[in-house]
Amino acid sequence: MLKKKTKIVDKIINNVACPFCGLLCDDLVIQNKKETLKILKNHCPKAISGFEKQVPESFPKIAGKKSTLEDAIDKIFLVLKKSNSPLITGLGTDVNGMRAVMHLADKTGAVLDHMHGDALTRNTLVLQDLGWIMTTMSEIKNRADLIIFAGTDATKYQRFYERVIWNKQSMFTRQKNKLKLVYIGEKLNAKLGISPTGKKPNILNCKTEEIGEIISSLHAIITGAKIDVDNVAGIKTKKLEVLAEQMKSAKYGVIIWSPADLDMPHAELTIQSFCEVVKYLTRITRFAGFSLGGDDGSTTSSNVCAWQSGYPLRVNFNKGYPDYSPHHYSTYNVLKNKEVDALMWISSFSAAIKPPRASIPSIILAKPDIKLNFNPDVFIPIATPGVDHSGQLFRTDSVVSLPL
Ligand code: SF4
Numbered sequence: 001m002l003k004k005k006t007k008i009v010d011k012i013i014n015n016v017a018c019p020f021c022g023l024l025c026d027d028l029v030i031q032n033k034k035e036t037l038k039i040l041k042n043h044c045p046k047a048i049s050g051f052e053k054q055v056p057e058s059f060p061k062i063a064g065k066k067s068t069l070e071d072a073i074d075k076i077f078l079v080l081k082k083s084n085s086p087l088i089t090g091l092g093t094d095v096n097g098m099r100a101v102m103h104l105a106d107k108t109g110a111v112l113d114h115m116h117g118d119a120l121t122r123n124t125l126v127l128q129d130l131g132w133i134m135t136t137m138s139e140i141k142n143r144a145d146l147i148i149f150a151g152t153d154a155t156k157y158q159r160f161y162e163r164v165i166w167n168k169q170s171m172f173t174r175q176k177n178k179l180k181l182v183y184i185g186e187k188l189n190a191k192l193g194i195s196p197t198g199k200k201p202n203i204l205n206c207k208t209e210e211i212g213e214i215i216s217s218l219h220a221i222i223t224g225a226k227i228d229v230d231n232v233a234g235i236k237t238k239k240l241e242v243l244a245e246q247m248k249s250a251k252y253g254v255i256i257w258s259p260a261d262l263d264m265p266h267a268e269l270t271i272q273s274f275c276e277v278v279k280y281l282t283r284i285t286r287f288a289g290f291s292l293g294g295d296d297g298s299t300t301s302s303n304v305c306a307w308q309s310g311y312p313l314r315v316n317f318n319k320g321y322p323d324y325s326p327h328h329y330s331t332y333n334v335l336k337n338k339e340v341d342a343l344m345w346i347s348s349f350s351a352a353i354k355p356p357r358a359s360i361p362s363i364i365l366a367k368p369d370i371k372l373n374f375n376p377d378v379f380i381p382i383a384t385p386g387v388d389h390s391g392q393l394f395r396t397d398s399v400v401s402l403p404l
Contacts, residue, residue: 012040017404019094019349019386020050022294022396023137023157037387044158050349051387058368064375075378076344079361083342085318086110089117089331090355090366092296092347094391095401098304101346109318111340112305113331115353116298117314119259121326123291124302124312125268132275135254135288136397140164142171143286146180146250150274151211152258153188157292161192180246184211202243206233208262212270215255218244219277222284247277248284258292294396296349303394331356348382 010033017026029041030051037051060072067075080086088101091114105112114120126132140147141164154160165181181193181201186208193201206214210233217232221244227237247253255274262270274289281287293299302313309315311324327333334340335358344363345355351370355362361377364370368381385391386404394401 010034017386017393017402018043018047018050019297019384019391019393019404020046021157022292022299023160023163024294024393024395024400024402025159025163026402042159046158050384053369055368058381060381061375061379063377069380072378072380076363076380079342079363079377080104080108080344083108083340083361085340086342086344087113087331087334087340088344088346089113090115090345090347090353091298091301091313092349092353093301094297094348094385094393094404095300095304096391097346097348097385098297098301099308101301102304102308105315105317109316109320110344111316111318111329111334112313113329113334114298114301114313115296115331115347116260116293117326117330118263119293120298120302120313121330122259122262122267122271123293124326126271126275129268130272130275133278133282133288134397135290136399137164137290137395139252139288140254140290141167143252144254145178146182146246146253148182148184148247148253148255149188149190149193150215150255150257151185151188151208151270152256152261152292153183153185153190153192154256154258154292155189155192156258160292165193166196180250182243182246184214204235204239204243206235209264210234211262212273214240215270215273215277218247219273219280222248222277222280247281247287250285250287253281253285253287254290255287256290256292260293290397292396294394294398296347296353297393299394299396299398300392300401303398346382348384 013030015026016028016030017024018028027042028039031038031040039048039051059066060069062072062075086108088105088110183190183201184204190201190203213233217227217240221241230237278287278289306312309322311322314326314329316323316329335356342361343358347366351367355364357374363378364376365380365382383389391404392401
């Protein structure tokens, strides 16, 4: 993971993919002047921070004391050799990093989880139980004429509106003035949903826990059922009937959610309601789901785990074969239940999310600028794929893996 930088001096590089959120915008123009990077075009604050922030000099450490890389690796070897059941988590890495993690997990009998494992699991459970019909960023920007934001306003994904909703160019003559946007949920910021001509989106305010009920009611209305109440979760039934009609008459409708924003018990049931109404609507028209996420290599690590082990994340290799259990093998659970005896945390894209503090030997492979409030047994500062060395990541829609 810690690779020597390739020296490129004073160069402008076009079409750079940005690894700092799941959108993987691949249109950045970056100047590399004596190894100092500057984004010249197409960026957001997160990308600027990721590419341009000067990283402090940092060294491997053993128990808080500076060491050589070789000694730090030897120490990791000893910790893992002694461990009967290590946990490798965080998993903020790219395809090659995750391939290496899989190999290590297989050798050491480790449990694997991602720092965004809760959000990943909400989606995976739906995909496994009932399947889904999903679309891509390209399809949305080229075809969608009705977009429903369910429980998310997508503002965490700072260039989503620029690239996918109000994109200047599109194929198939998508007419932006005909695009209808709907927001369903709590405290959603719909300002970015106002069209360039000033058309406001339709907002249905409800609690996050009630979104599933509203979508299921829309599903019922679309199938021809009568809703025998005046309102559902505070939304007038008449309003829902109008929206149901719009969903049926859309040429290409999309429901967008972000599993991280549906942070509540059994959120998978809410996501299931999105996927089931989408499936029904495809009898009448084109409709699809779209999940916003994939940050810190989460789509990537789950995909690599799935193609190598047959299961997506939250897998335990301790029995000599991959044992998949998305609830049991969460980082929180295995630490709380003392089911693991060593912790390895990997995070190469962001220093913001901190590793869990556990009373077992801890190995931290993280960005040099991470601020830890404890001294792990071993710390090794690591490079960021796409900035310090080449790499590959999966985008949030999981259909494209982009070279970094
Ligand atoms: S929106 Fe995400 S992928 Fe695009 S430039 Fe910003 S951080 Fe990078």
